[in-house]
Each structure stands twice: as structure tokens, then as C-alpha cells.
Amino acid sequence: MNQVDADQGVRNCGDCSLCCQVLRVDELAKLGGVPCIHQDVGAKGCSIHPSRPKICRAYRCLWLSGGLAEPDRPDRLGAVLDVVAQGPVVRLEIRESRPGLFEASERLAAIAEEYRSSMPVRITDVGNVLDPDRSYRLLLPEGEEHRVAGDWTEVHKPGRPLERRRLPWLERTVRRLVLRLRRYRLAAPPS
């Protein structure tokens, strides 16, 4: 999103524009996983760069912020990575540019292993972008993994039988209200 900025310190986006495809931009009613209509593919930049939305100006992925090694630029990894805070929980977010990429990438697996002992690692893909209730994987310390689909979570722990948990009633209700709001926002035209 910041392909031609010169104020990024030692790093700049260079030929990468993966976040312009993978991330949601509400100001443009752009869904995650759908290439932005303003992507200038030939120039590998943004055709509205001087007037791009604030969120595009502000965005710095983990690589651009210096949190990943130089060779791990998102277009080379095939995924956009961020450390995000949701309430008191901080997690590593890995957004694959296509489903199954994480499983096929030794480098992404190594990065996830490095982080999961200190924070949850959430893996999502860009399949079913119109569904705000898409399933995702959560990697936790000591090999524990949660596969979350709707109200249900499959808990995988090394050496333990598979466990299936359903969200308690109150959390299910809150989750459905949040989903309803997100669906409404996805369907609403940009203001």
C-alpha cells in the first residue's frame, strides 16, 4: 500500500502490493482477497497514490515494520503478516493469498513456530471472502491447535484425543450479532 513512499526507513514495499489484494479496505468497499480496482499492475503501484484512503497510508505490514527477515517480503511468502491486538490479546495474523499456501510453505511454518510460543498465531485465507464467518486455524504453544468453524472448535493436542467444543450460549449470541453487523457493512455501499 505504500509502494512509492520514501519515508519507510531501511525498507520500502518495492514490487510488493500483496496487501492491496489480501486486505479489506472499508473506505473503498473492498473485500479482503479481492484485488483493489486501483492497483496499477504494470507499475506495481497504486493509481490513486496521492489520494489513497487513510488506512492505506497508515498501513505497515510486519515485514515493512522490520519484524520479519529481509527475504520474507509478503509477495515472496505469499501471505501478509501482522501482529494485531484484540482487547488484551496480541496475536500473529497470517493471511494467505490463496487457500492451502500455509501448508505448502516451509518458511511460513517456521515463522509460525517461532511466534506461537509467545502469542497465538491465526491463519486465514482469502477463500469465501463474502463470508465473514470463515473458518480459521489458531496455533498455540506446545503443538496445540484450534480449528474454528462457526460456533464449533476442534482442539488438537499432541498425544490427546480430538476434542470438540461449542461456544457457550452468551458468546454464541454475541458472535451472531457481530456477524450480522459485519454482513450489513459488507453489503452497504461506501459512503
Ligand code: SF4
Ligand atoms: S487504494 Fe491504492 S494503496 Fe489502497 S488498496 Fe487500493 S491500490 Fe492499494
Ligand code: SF4
Ligand atoms: S504487504 Fe507489506 S510490503 Fe507488501 S505492499 Fe503491503 S505494506 Fe508493503
